[in-house]
């Protein structure tokens with residue numbers, strides 16, 4: 001059997017629902033369907049999830065939220081009417097409205113998936129499952145045993161299911177929201193629980209491209225990818241597959257396909273275990289990145305010998321609950337790379353504590369840094385590939401701030417200014433993946 005997850009763009013309106021039905025009906029083994037909340041397309045400029053986040057702000061700040069609530073309701077009622085559905089979505093909307101003042105953030109923001117799944121189940125004639133009845137969390141981790149026993153109980157009576165993505169339940173039954181893009185994770189967990197033969201992730205691109213198509217408009221598709229490569233590309237920022245969605249399918253070696261709801265005939269990207277990947281004619285599998293990192297650099301003579309000071313420094317990051325993405329280091333200095341959003345409110349306090357309590361020679365801050373990663377399975381055996389990538393940037397006036405490459409790693413990460421982000425990706429793509437004459441040879 002297959003688990004098929006449809007992203008927000010695939011369920012944005014009634015026309016998209018029709019495409020989903022065609023796909024589901026063309027293969028009877030697509031037994032479990034997971035949906036995101038109705039997303040964006042050319043007629044609908046805002047994702048329902050973003051509207052719900054805005055709605056919560058309006059409710060909290062006592063602004064008149066009725067127009068926004070009406071706009072959200074209209075989108076669902078329009079899909080219901082255009083598809084002649086019977087499900088009582090109006091009653092669901094009324095319940096949400098009645099709970100607006102008291103409900104949790106997780107409950108409200110998850111309602112997009114809940115309502116979309118209610119409509120989709122009715123449209124496909126599949127059984128609707130509220131994800132909070134089957135995906136049980138223990139803290140931030142899914143509890144596979146508890147979730148499995150809930151799921152098995154349901155499967156006794158129903159074998160074709162539509163499940164709402166993006167959330168599950170805490171042990172006390174309250175809604176547990178996943179990170180943004182989390183329906184990919186829901187689908188992956190369900191594929192794991194169901195021992196699926198294939199996890200299909202349906203989106204609005206025909207597979208994973210070697211670079212973000214919004215930056216490189218001629219970017220080519222990756223036909224086959226390993227879980228390792230997908231994990232790195234997702235972690236480094238390709239929006240198409242949530243980074244936390246790799247682990248559940250990988251754990252059971254369930255092949256995964258990224259496919260296009262608008263063009264199923266184009267095929268997509270197949271993700272497999274490394275043993276099943278054939279030779280790739282391109283040395284670099286893909287390029288990904290993210291903007292808005294901040295680098296905090298601390299200096300002290302022979303800092304690498306002062307473990308006590310490093311302990312104090314790390315305790316400060318821990319106190320403010322800051323995740324550190326990279327720590328490049330030398331004898332006299334350590335740098336800490338963090339997401340700007342994680343730091344923002346606390347940056348001044350962190351700097352002042354570092355200066356006051358750690359007896360350092362200097363503390364400097366560099367904002368507006370972007371990271372760009374080139375992923376290649378061959379990097380661990382041929383580290384000189386990194387040099388070739390850097391030489392691509394050499395005469396392009398892009399100031400490379402730093403480069404990280406661990407010996408065993410399958411990626412090289414380059415730090416540049418935010419303003420050079422798109423240019424760096426485009427340059428690496430054009431010089432190292434195309435044209436053929438300039439390509440780094442395999």
Ligand SMILES: Nc1ncnc2c1ncn2[C@@H]1O[C@H](COP(=O)(O)OP(=O)(O)O)[C@@H](O)[C@H]1O
Nearest residue numbers: 007008009203204205208209211212238239240
């Ligand atoms: N390397 C890449 N390959 C394919 N798509 C990418 C890549 N990097 C970024 N994207 C973007 O990811 C988008 C799909 O992700 P998302 O918006 O979450 O889709 P969905 O609504 O189906 O969940 C694509 O429309 C594309 O713009």
Ligand SMILES: N[C@@H](CC(=O)OP(=O)(O)O)C(=O)O
Nearest residue numbers: 007008036049180181182183
């Ligand atoms: N709707 C949620 C979860 C999700 O996975 O969405 P999408 O499949 O549209 O990326 C979000 O916007 O984050």
